Amino acid sequence: MTTALAQRPPATAAYSPPSYGLVDRVAGLRHHSPGRLQLILTTLLTLGLLTGLVAGLTAHSASAGTADLGNRAQPLMVEAETVYSALADADTTAAQAFLAGGLEPAALTQRYDDDLARAGTALTNAARLVPDDSDAARAVAALSTGIARYSALVATARANNRQVLPLGASYLAAASQLNRETLQPKAQALFRLATDEISAGYDAARSSWWLILLLVLSVALGVALFWSQIYLSRTTHRTFNVPLVAATGLFAVLILAVGVLFANQRTHLDSAAQKGSAPVTALAQLRILVLTERADEALTLAAHGSADKEEDFERASGAIYFDDPRLAYAERFTTTLKDRHEAYLTIHGQVRKLDKSGDYDGAVALAIGEQATTTFGDLTTTLDQAIDNRKAAFTDEIGDAGDGLDLLSVLGPLLAIAACVLALLGIRARLEEYR
Amino acid sequence: MRTRLAPIVATLALLLGAAGCAGDSSPRYDEVTAAPTGRQPGPGSATPGSSTPAKPAVENCNPRASLRPAGALPQPGKMPSGTWMAKVHARGRLVLGTSQDTLLFSSRNPLTGKVEGFDVDMGRMIAQAIFGDPDRLQIKVIGYNERVNSVLKGEVDVVADTMTANCARWKDVDFSSIYYEAGQKVLVNRDSTAKGIEDLGGKKICAAAGSTSYDNIGTVKSKPIAVAKASFGDCLVAFQQNEVDAISTDDTILAGMAAQDPYAKVIGERYTEEPYGMAISKGHPEFTRFVNAVLEKARQDGTWARTYEKWLGRFGPVPQPPGAQYR
Known part of the structure; x- marks a missing residue:
């Protein structure tokens, strides 16, 4: 054995003559009837099994993509x-508590604590949703460390404030700087990455390349089935080869199921994008912008003239646009949102006027007073409602989009195997006649 | 004292900042060569020898000498027409530029949210003289490196912000007569063995950007590393977070810090003289004369002593107010 192996020529040399012979022999098959039947059988089985396999894979890819979009990409964005918004709100709340003087009002402390809890929970959720070792994962890690440092600084500020040490204000300024200059940009980067992942997610869910491949295979299989039945009815005494007709029927059912399920999936995906993802993204951006406005107002007052954030405020205001076409499906909220934002802007205008005319105490009183807090609270509440409403719409649509795809990924290949068995039976019966 | 002052003020006062540790050594906002808002030295940047602003004018200038008051003070509410005081009166409030984190001089009282201290009371004294009401005061918080510029730009009527009157600044703004005498010291950890700033070679010492204190650190022979922060409050935060080993600025400001941190102590002798004056625009000298008259009255009727007692009484008996010098 060992000697025989050793004496063999190199593998490359050994392969070419048989491959020529194989091609030659296969090509020779078409010159006689049993050979032709063997060729037809091979072609049908290959195409049939491939179609079944690809149908299963396409359904699986689309199902996985849809699930990923609904269970990962979209929630990650949210x-x-x-x-981001919890951090921005924590910053604003801390600055307002500081503006108030004295011990921070209990309501503001509560709100700050809620904000940090919200940021922490959202970050833990996000950590489960980001791919390992991605930019998003790094942003999540940086945010976790940063939030711990931030809350430590704010806690020190509170402890100092509790002892009536002005140093508390400096700790708060350091915390705010960390929040605004490091944490918020990181959160915004994560938000952008997540938004990008959503559009990639839609592409993955649509699985267009798999569908095209499946379409090509189906057409080829259809042509092959049709042509082989014509051939058989010409060359045999039977008009119909019953097993082959049944196989054709099964394939037709498979293709029909694919068509129906994918048409359904695409309709719902489009709806999910239009009614869910797009408005949620737009509303999320709006929430970020209005929170920026409120933070700028508080920080301008807290800086007491040493830093004017009004320009930043105006930049944020300029970017707020409630007639955004993406908000078409959130129409019933946009009017309320617009009104409430206008109401807040009016109050902000009064705050600015008071501050500019030298009535700093009046400006602070108005900015953190009942009226401003309620007006702004109403605005963010409406935004929250609108986002929740659109999130629900997205979840519905994405759930419908995934309908039947999992079943298809199992039944597709099974159906194809059954059809192939029928084709084998049908043609083997004819082949037997030549034995 | 005077003899020691001359060389020190001439060369160092620029660096240490007229503001009691916090001389504004940043360039004028309209100077082409440098950005006005320059937080130039980033944290941790060592700047040995960055303090060479010994301009010719510095040599023959007495930074303590201000404009002589023009007679008696007018009655509150009856400012002579055409003067800056009349303008302030018409506006309804005096705009005071100061900081909000210099405990004892001008810091935000966490209980009330109001900015208060020795410097703020100087402003309140002027408001009292103009309006008969010390509360007609608008506080505008400015960065240490913006003190000269905010006067130049006319954003404030007067700056009282632990600001050292020095000759370099006299070229851009007028100063009132001296209302407080401070000098630079250094604050370290309670368990530090250093006896003075010379023992801190290679250590990180924090000061506010744009303050003369910052520049002075660069002139110390043992070459400590000067670290700039936006304000002295930020310096204390950095000190407590172990980012820096020490803080160096006017003794009075350091005392305010040590009062907030029992684990810190102020060491060494004053190694500079920092006479505090209020900065006022050169555009209306009558206002400087008016402020000097207000200060003169405060020195005489005990207001100055009462203000000292109120804010700085804990450091010992009330000294004589700095004597006014006029040119």
């Missing part, structure tokens, strides 16, 4: 926005 979590990223929550982290």
Whole structure:
């Protein structure tokens, strides 16, 4: 054995003559009837099994993509926005508590604690949703460390404030700087990454390349089935080869199921994008912008003239646009949102006027007073409602989009195997006649 | 004292900042060569020898000498027309530029949210003289490196912000007569063995960007590393977070810090003289004369002593107010 192996020529040399012989022999098959039948059988089985396999894979890819979009990409975007808005709100709340003087009002402390809890929970959720070792994962890690440092600084500020040490204000300024200059940009980067993942997610869910491949295979299989039945009815005494007709029927059912399920999936995906993802993204951006406005107002007052954030405020205001076409499906909220934002802007205008005319105490009183707090609270509440409403719409649509795809990924190949068995039976019966 | 002052003020006062540790050594906002808002030295940047602003004018200038008051003070509410005081009166409030984190001089009282201290009371004294009401005061918090510029730009009527009157600044703004005498010291950890700033070679010492204190650190022979922060409050935060080993600025400001941190102590002798004056625009000298008259009255009727007692009484008996010098 060993000697025989050793004496063999190199593998490359050994392969070419048989491959020529194989091609030659296969090509020779077409010159006689049993050979032709063997060729037809091979072609049908290959195409049939391939179609079944690809149908299963396409359904699986689309199902996985849809699930990923609904269970990961979209929630990640929402979590990223929550982290961002919770951080921005914590910053604003801390600055307002500081503006108030004295011990921080209990309501503001509560709100700050809620904000940090919200940011922490959202970050934990986001950590489960980001791919390992991605930019998003790094942003999540940086945010976790940063939030711990931030809350430590704010806690020190509170402890100092509790002892009536002005140093508390400096700790708060350091915390705010960390929040605004490091944490919020990181959260915004995460939000952007998540938004990008959503559009990639839609592409993955649509599985267009798999569908095209499946379409090509189906056409080829259809042509092959049709042609082989014509051939058989010409060359045999039977008009119909019953097993082959049954196989054709099964394939037709398979293709029909694919068509119906994917048409359904695409309709719902489009709806999910239009009614869910697009408005949620737009609303999330709006929430970030209005929170920026409120933070700028508080920080301008807290800086007491040393830092004017009004320009930043105006930039944020300029970017707020409630007639955004993406908000078409959130129409019933946009009018309320617009009105409430206008109401807040009016109050902000009064705050600015008071501050500019030298009535700093009046400006602070108005900015953190009942009226401003309620007006702004109403605005963010409406935004929250609108986002929740659109999130629900997205979840519905994405759930419908995934309908039947999992079943298809199992039944597709089974159906194809059954059809192939029928084709084998049908043609083997004819082949037997030549034995 | 005077003899020691001359060389020190001439060369160092620029660096240490007229503001009691916090001389504004940043360039004018309209100077082409440098950005006005320059937080130039980033944290941790070592700047040995960055303090060479010994301009010719510095040599023959007495930074303590201000404009002589023009007679008696007018009655509150009856400012002579055409003067800056009349303008302030018409506006309804005096705009005071100061900081909000210099405990004892101008810091935000966490209980009330109001900015208060020795410097703020100087402003309140002027408001009292103009309006008969010390509360007609608008506080505008400015960065240490913006003190000269905010006067130049006319954003404030007067700056009282632990600001050292020095000759370099006299070229851009007028100063009132001296209302407080401070000098630079250094604050370290309670268990530090250092006896003075010379023992801190290679250590990180924090000061506010744009303060003369910052520049002075660069002139110390043992070459400590000067670290700039936006304000002295930020310096204390950095000190407590172990980012820096020490803080160096006017003794009075350091005392305010040590009062907030029992684990810190102020060491060494004053190694600079920092006479505090209020900065006022050169555009209306009558206002500087008016402020000097207000200060003169405060020195005489005990207001200055009462204000000292109120804010700085804990450091010992009330000294004589700095004597006014006029040119």
